[in-house]
Amino acid sequence: MRTFTLGMQHVLAMFAGAILVPILLSQALNLTSEQTAYLIAIDLFTCGVATILQSWKTKYSGIGLPAVLGASVVAAGPMIAIGGEYGMTAIYGSILVSGLIVVLFAKYLSHVIHFFPPVVTGTVITLIGLTLLPVGINNMAGGAGSDSFGDLDNVLLGLGVLALILILQSFFKGPLRSLSILIGLIAGTIFVAARGTINFSEVAEASWVSMPQPFYFGMPTFEIGAIIPMLIVTLIILFESTGVFLALGKVCDEKVEAADLERGYRAEGIAFLVGGLFNGFAYNTFAQNVGLVQLSRVKTVTVTFTAGFILIALGLTPKIAALIKLIPPPALGAAMVVLFGMVAVSGIRMLTQVDLDDNKNVLVISVALGLGLGTTIVPELFAQMPEQISFLFHDGIITGSLAAIGLHLLNVTKEVFSHRFQEQVSFKRSLQLTLEENNKHA
Template sequence: MSLDSPERSDSSHQFEENQITNKNPLRDVDYFPPLRKAIPLGIQHVLAMFVSNAAVPLIIAGTAGLSGADTVFLVQMAMFVAGIATLVQTLGIGPLGARLPIVMGTSFGFVPVMIPIAANQGLPAVFGGALIGGLAMAVVGLCYRRLSVFFPPVVSGTFVLLIGILLLPVGFAYVGGGVGAEDFGSPHHLLLAALVFVVTVAFHQFCRGFLSEAAVLIGILVGCVAAAPMGLLDFSRVAEAGWFQLPIPFEIGLAFDPAAILAITLMAVVTCAESIGDISGTAIGGAEREPTARELSGGVMADGLSSSFAALFGAFPQISFSQNVGLVALTGVASRFVVALGGGFLVLAGLVPKLGALVSAIPAAALGGAVIIMFGMIASAGVKMLSHARFNKRNMLIVGVSLALAIGLPAQSGLYQGAPQQIGVLLESGLIPGALASIMLNLVLPRADDDPATTGPAEP
């Protein structure tokens, strides 16, 4: 369907969505389950992303040599901003927000770029670059209908597939006890992760109703109970944390360094591909339909302006969290109001440090047993998206080259050791070279006679 008639496209998607949700209300993004179900399902989303959301400020704070109090402040702001961004993304404000079950959080994709900036120019330069980079993302979202030629199904499906594949090593790092753990890979970590994995799969596949929908939450709770006698539950941070603290804008400050702005803005524009992939994965995995152009445009705009808002409050760029895309696909609960409740919990966690400290006490291995399932579901959602593209030799080459670059380059960093640092960190991410390759090949390779020039999300 041509993008020259977006209203027609959106109405057809709405008709398809209505057909699906008449069969299963849980697949309806506008369905509001009873609170007794919605609240724990929302908390389940928070548990899936909480540690990852806190990891980025911890890494950057260590690089910048911040004090303990400043580090706690960065973690607190990461929670508060993620909650606000999630509310905007799920509930919407005017044209902003996809109005889909999308959990927002601190992007790992920016970490390789932000580390050298934080070490050399300081955190204010990071936040100044993030402010400008967020505005650049918002412009991409605003112009999405014109730019959608860059993101047909073969490209967006490849993005989602790459996201799932590249996140799997992160998930297995959790399984081993977390990166940097002194006893990484110890049997107790592996057994705990295996327990959570088995419980999650068992409840998801062999139970019905709420027990199936909350499989990840149940798996993590069982893991926490099992971790207690192992001595893996540490509540010392809860005792040390305060009860209430308001967010403080400009606490860290802003500085506009040209090199920092260029590096972070480039990353922000490329990250739009990840955002589009996550939005598409959420719509397909949760609502069992393709996203509309309005959802994609509003979602990317919300990502960008949320990142600029985050910079003002001492938080890092925001992006839809891929593990929660997997959680939506895994549970089959596509209600945006469930995720909005999770966003409210994140705001509360940002205002009440003790609450955030309590959630962060979950052992890494317990989370690992659940997230490897979610990340695998993201990759399978990418395969499902690719099924809407014809697998002729042209499209197979696009997918194959993108996979080769995204997986091969990070594994052999010696190939680009002589490159400038900013180029090196872009190549090391894997996702950026893979995404750029799929976009460029889609533009330059000739189309086959049986391959229509689809310029937007394909219709199933």
């Protein structure tokens, strides 16, 4: 019973962050009620499978530490952009390709991640958080396009849920603090239900058990304009997970070696493949659960195995997904504002590691954020670009990411050539001095 309770605690800690991603994607792409319920259910199911894969240490995959995986909010923006441009099937084609590359090349990806230092990852994660914040604000007002958009009742409910989350975060510790977003969502839903404005008929009609359906949205399609941004996001997700792996190792008194990282990356790659197969999401190891391991001092993977099986059970129960779907948009918006704001802050925290006295770093950050946010605000900026390359500029997150990566690589290339040039000059000068000295002796 104690193991089950601790496993449920892990599920509750990651639950809000996990369910917000499918709801966000569903709203942005105007999916049907049935499709939304499927996305929520399959997300929970795949979170459970991914958690078990990461906790189970084998020769080829699994970090073997008490890790919990969930849908990556970092991938939400690019997935929405891909879905809007190419359709749902292209989202899952790009996830499958990314997962396959991670599985096959996990051993070498730690070297590729060196091209994503804090100046790049911090900028991109900050950009993702800032770009997604308007979605949360729209939901607080009742949801973009809704008849009640901006009604005082919606705004007050959103602000009330936001205030509750802030109070729990500021004045409480332990479980109440770590579950603040989930508590806020539940409180907002109960408040609206008490007023009799929630229709529970869909919950009553939903079945108790269902099985995942491969390629629910259709056979995957493979668009280069979808694959490239998803690969970039995948590398950023792996960079984030690396930090979580190292933190987990420290908490559990386990030294994380290169081989452990390789297995951890491969487990996340397999999670991507499962997500692509059943039309779930891109998954990463959740940082909030590291704090729970430290708080509970229970460092055994038995607990996260239990959490994984609980998530699978929840994902196989459509009534749970139908119930989650009833969360009112204003409450959801308040949670999104907190969550996406925290994403932006985590990016800013990474940028504090960057030497901002170096003008090259400042230019990378300013240009990438400028182009990324600019493209988000004025999407027509690159409308006349040739069709062959326009896919690189149809989304602010992609544009900003490519700018950050490109400028960083340019700086690295310049430094390499400058270093080699200085070596050549030094060698020639040394050779000249040697010849002059020989001539004197001659």
